[in-house]
Amino acid sequence: MADLINVQEADFNIQDEYDAMRAANQEDGAIVFFTGLVRDFNQGNDVTGLFLEHYPAMTEKALEKIVQQAKDRWPINRVRLVHRVGQLYLADQIVFVAVSSQHREAAFDGCRFIMDYLKNQAPFWKKETTTKGDVWVEALEKDQIAMEKWS
Amino acid sequence: MVQVLFFAQLREQLKTDQLQLDLATPCTLGDVQTKLLELNPHWENIMQGRTLLAAINQDMVSSDAIVNNNDEVAFFPPVTGG
Numbered sequence: 538m539a540d541l542i543n544v545q546e547a548d549f550n551i552q553d554e555y556d557a558m559r560a561a562n563q564e565d566g567a568i569v570f571f572t573g574l575v576r577d578f579n580q581g582n583d584v585t586g587l588f589l590e591h592y593p594a595m596t597e598k599a600l601e602k603i604v605q606q607a608k609d610r611w612p613i614n615r616v617r618l619v620h621r622v623g624q625l626y627l628a629d630q631i632v633f634v635a636v637s638s639q640h641r642e643a644a645f646d647g648c649r650f651i652m653d654y655l656k657n658q659a660p661f662w663k664k665e666t667t668t669k670g671d672v673w674v675e676a677l678e679k680d681q682i683a684m685e686k687w688s
Numbered sequence: 689m690v691q692v693l694f695f696a697q698l699r700e701q702l703k704t705d706q707l708q709l710d711l712a713t714p715c716t717l718g719d720v721q722t723k724l725l726e727l728n729p730h731w732e733n734i735m736q737g738r739t740l741l742a743a744i745n746q747d748m749v750s751s752d753a754i755v756n757n758n759d760e761v762a763f764f765p766p767v768t769g770g
Contacts, residue, residue: 573770595746632770661769662696673697676766
């Protein structure tokens, strides 16, 4: 089964994604998934929502590259990656990454690797709506460090 | 001719999302920036002294990358997805 990489405005359903990871799959003993959500407080501001901008021609290409790097590194079988764009509100789902493998180690590491690289290399930008006005989210050094630990 | 795109905060500050640049190619990414500032001197405060990332033909590149005729060059702030 081919991997799924989607950039979309619509919400996603975790049960559907998980079912797709399991469908006709008797070789994997582990599935790890991560979900990122819109939270109510960030970088000192009360957040009421956010707008996710991206670089449409580049986004999926960058995500495919990151998934391929994970596959080159670990014995990963399936990957499903969904990232939303556009207007989102508090507690909305932003991103979903699922990785399956025969054993849990590759699934845990692969899922984390994909998120750490996505945070630094996929062309998405968050603009938060806060009680003090709209604010572009600043990139954090901790995200850079999280990626560098894999090299 | 090189197509230049800007994203996020940078796009808002420059009040431009894309433009076409006429310059001799192949050249470096630095040459593209120099030409942009030559044509728009008031962009200097916005583009200099901050971390900007760049992509050529939708691949992230380092500052010494080579730009060819008809390439799509994009400048943007560090990314904040996920």
